Amino acid sequence: MKALVLSGGAGTRLRPITHTSAKQLVPVANKAVLFYGLESIAAAGITDVGMIVGDTAAEIQEAVGDGSKFGLEITYIPQERPLGLAHAVLIAQDYLGDDDFVMYLGDNFIVGGITGLVDEFRTHRPDAQILLTRVPDPRAFGVAELDPQGQVISLEEKPENPKSDLALVGVYLFTSAIHEAVRSIEPSWRGELEITHAIQHLIDVHSDVRSTVIQGYWKDTGNVADMLEVNRRVLETMNRRIDGEVDDKSETVGRVIVEEGARIVGSRVVGPVIIGAGTLVSDSYVGPFTSIAENCRITDSEVEFSIVLRNSSIDGVGRIESSLIGRHVEVTPAPNVPSAHRLVLGDHSKVQIHT
Incomplete structure (x- = not known):
């Protein structure tokens, strides 16, 4: 059994971070989101991985390498443009065989990985097996309709009027039957070959399509709010570890990880928190659910429920929370200037200004 990992896409919902970085490499608890997926694949006993890459291919390849550090063997498969999940299967057919x-x-x-799902698929070998989870607003997802016996009877991609609240999770299992299906469909109104259409084709020709409704935690980390929530979830599972330096004037409370080479000086850190190697936290407060990457500087500030990427500094700005701060960022106080309102008003305007 092989794996096909999709690592292309523009990551528009995470801009401006993804203007200069692949969305799959944005870190959660100081580790790239993509790495958690690769570790789950290896844990399921799969070693051969085809990785679909696009404009950020060089960055993905630099981070992942040949896959050996995950116990995997990676083959990179370029995709000129993100033309849909079914298109990714189409261009990977030679690799997948x-x-x-x-x-x-x-x-x-996905918290808990995919080992159970892969074992179930290996036992029964349906033509396709999909993961589903209940979501409050399914219009942003592929949506499955099940009959009373739990059999998949239809799939729709981002429907305006969903037939259920069961959204497709971004993990699918297939036999080679999917290759004929992706060749049989036409691009959607979005100009993409939709995997939902390919699976619907399998349903229409009476192939064996099964579903598993997962009860555990799943997130598509495509926006800042979801990134922060996943970061919180992961940090909650970590154990306290102090490998760096914490001076006598500092206090660390709860599940705090201070990596080797990091320093906490005259500060209070309340976990769950991870402080990356080479980072200095001085005269500051770092609150729960915060990840600060390597070689950062936090001085005379408060940071809580946030992700700070490597080589960034926050100096003297009071309190920051619910934030995603990119690499090589400098956050400093604004200069003191007289308070004033600057207006350009058309004829007959009415303006109310609070003074």
Whole structure:
């Protein structure tokens, strides 16, 4: 069995971070989201991985390498443009051959991994097996309709009027039957080959399509709010570890990780928190659910429920929370200037100004 990991896509919902970085490499608890997926694939006993890459291919390849550090063997498959999940299967056919495979979206996060799902698929070998989870607003997802016996009877991609609240999670398992299906469909109104249409084709020709409704935690880390929530979830599972330096004037409370080479000086850190190697936290407060990457500087500030990427500094700005701060960022106080209102008003305007 092989894996097909999708690591292309523009990551528009995470801009401006993804203007200069692949969305799959944005860190959660100081580790790239993509790495959690690769570790789950390896834990499921799969070693051969085809990785779909696009404009950020060089960055993905630099971070992942040949896959050996994950116990995997990676083959990179370029995709000129993101033309849909089914298109990714189409261009990977030569690599996949007749093997069964799991398709994993590289920006998805599933607590507990996929080992149980892969074992179930290996036992029963349906033509396709999909993961579903209940969501409050399914219009942003592929949506499955099940009959009273739990059989999949239809799939729709981002429907205006969903037939259920069951959204497709970004993990799919297929036999080679999917290759004929992706060749049989036409691009959607979005100009993409939709995997939902390919699976619907399998349903229409009476192939064996099964579903598993997962009860655990899943997130598509495509926006800042979801990134922060996944970061919180991961930090909650970590154990306290102090490998760096904490001076006598500092206090660390709860599940705090201070990596080797990091320093906490005259500060209070309340976990769960991770402080990356080479980072200095001085005269500051770092609150729960915060990840600060390597070689950062936090001085005379408060940071809580946030992600700070490497080589960034926050100096004398009071309190920051619910924030995602990119690499090589400097956050400093604004200069003191007289308070004033600057207006350009058309004829007959009425303006109310609070003084």
